[in-house]
Amino acid sequence: MTPDPRTPVVVAGLRTPITTAGRALAGTPVHALAAPVLRALADRLPPDPPVDDVVLGNCRGPGGNTARVAALAAGLGAAVPGLTVDRQCGSGLEAVRLAAGLVAGGAGQVYLAGGAESASTAPHRAWPPTAPGEEAVRYTRAPFAPPGHPDPDMGEAADALARRCGVSRERQDAYAARSHARALAAAARGAFVAELVPVAGATADDRPRRLHARRLARFPPAFGAGGSVTAGTSSGVSDGAAAVAVVSERVRARLGVPGAAVRAAAVAGVDPATPGLGPVPAVRAALERAGVALDDVGVVEVGEAFAAQVLAVTDALGLDPLGADAERVCPDGGALALGHPWGATGAVLVVRLLARLLAPGGPRYGLAACAVGGGQGVAVLLERVGADGGADGGGG
Template sequence: MNQTAVIVAARRTPIGSAGHALRDIPVADLAAPVLTAVLDDAGIRPGDVDEVVLGNCLGPGGDVARYAALAGGLPATVPGLTVDRQCGSGLAAITTAVALIEAGHVRCALAGGAESASTAPWRYWPPTGPSGTPVRYERAPFAPAELGDPDMGVAADLLAEKHGIGRARQDAYAARSHRLAHAARESGAFDRELTPVAGVRADERPRAALTEERLARLRPAFRPDGTVTAGNSCGVGDGAAAVAVVTEREADRRGLAGLRVRKVATAGVDPQWPGLGIVPAVRDVLATTGRVLPDVDVVELNEAFAGQVLACCDELGLDPDRVCTEGGALALGHPWGASGAILVVRLFSRLAALPEGSAGLAAIAVGGGQGVALLVERR
């Protein structure tokens, strides 16, 4: 059975900087309100949902999606699935829901991602002997060491060097992201997609005063002679995002517009260059649908690092000025397991103002050398 999936509602929380505005909210309690909000927006009864799929990287374990679904008021008969594709988890959750729709397994799913870096548990390797002590670690390996498993910051710095992307260009792109995001926040461009949590109603991080001149004063963050700094890297964030995905027949029956999913793709690349995972995933969705980048009206790429986004743009022949034109993760922050879903919420909001048939692209790179992409068009 070959069904077409349609995204009919999309919401996100404000994004808080780790340790700040949303620091006391556990990950599932970030997700629950956005699940409720997308149901309300689409006019879908909780009992009509067949599955909840959420991405999460560093939560407490268990099944965040199941907990969030119950906390959000969905009945106990609705199952929940939590997926982990690291930074791509939120978008991977949505592509999983799309696959369930297309295969005819479900008619209605809620999908997205959530992350609370502020409340993430500390992790330890166990002692190696009777007299040993536990060793705390921040992340598990993304790939076998012999293949290369660089930290994302180091990898981004090396990628910028390899592609000849200098400090000034990175700082200019980062300043642009903050400028655009601050303007969008102040103009109310984000308001319709936001679900307040714990009294927080707006994204915390965008700063209009973060100019190229100020960014130029910052020291390299990952290599002594590097070009990647705290200013042209994303900030770690807390937040959640979710969408409602239904069959096209169900969308028609309910009189809902939304975004028709044309293609999703996941790709692998050399784990030494994880930031390039976006490139083959984007090429896949474009080739399969017969589109080219000039045909795509809205482009949302996860801005993990300015140099990494610019390297992907250069590889794809994409004008960086077309990417995240209301700011991206460099300004808003990067709540790892939610970020891919936030890209889709942004597509939903921006495409709502464009004519039927307008196309949107979301893509994100993943530690270990992967990328996830999604291409949609407005119904």
């Protein structure tokens, strides 16, 4: 089959080290996290055709269109615009989805898409006074749903999801220990080196550590006395950025490099009371659109906000990351170990997928999915193209 020249293809992916808020990247504002990644990606692309746009996810930054500020700071030139999107923890993946849609629709041929978050420099926010003499009321986050709808904090939602779906404390501890162990093993063999862009002196992820389930079992509940979610089974509050180059198949072929074609993408809404289940209908919709079975997907990257959330999602999809599917689901660890820079995490998943798909003997298909506060899910299905033994960029 002749490849469609407008098929969107991810040809490169990079990220900063992910560091715990208040540590190595604490003094780096969000645009300055994204700019070095954008610059490094642009340097891997030819000047013609030029970058059509920069699309970045961001949740709690200062406003002012982070993507445009970062694009200018990266030296991409005044002619390159920027769009900042907010789908909360799915923002980075949403940026990739949007860029792929723009390429597929013929709006452009080269996009830099991803996300960035600086929890360390996020501004404090407050509701304005409603009457003379009143003080502003500070809040820690904006509402995910309006009055009359459930609007739990994410930790409380994870506890409720664990109870509803029967995800035991023991399985959560085991999964968290697994995430850290796999991230440490990946770092030790140099799996992250090619994708890392040093920023402000930070050269490596700082969160993964040796944890055992028996140690995790001693952690108290973090979000209520009757809960099962702990600090050890929750992702860290982090700083970081990640982005990918999404180009048309025409450009990929001209470059002569392998890539990962975006075969399908989907978003879905679920009950705001159980936002952690958002990836389930999104994954199913993406697979159905592509005509691909989950059994044919060689690697599945799920945003690891909480161990309970990942296990509830994988249980619903029929995956067993603690057993038969250990090499398929987050095989190099995830946000539980690396950290969770909210607006960037979805893009980190795509960077990780790309590395897996393009490795020698890599699988044909890879899937990334994120849960979103307020009850949403995002999923993107990728297929290896242009590599030895890969697809030709045609149909799925």
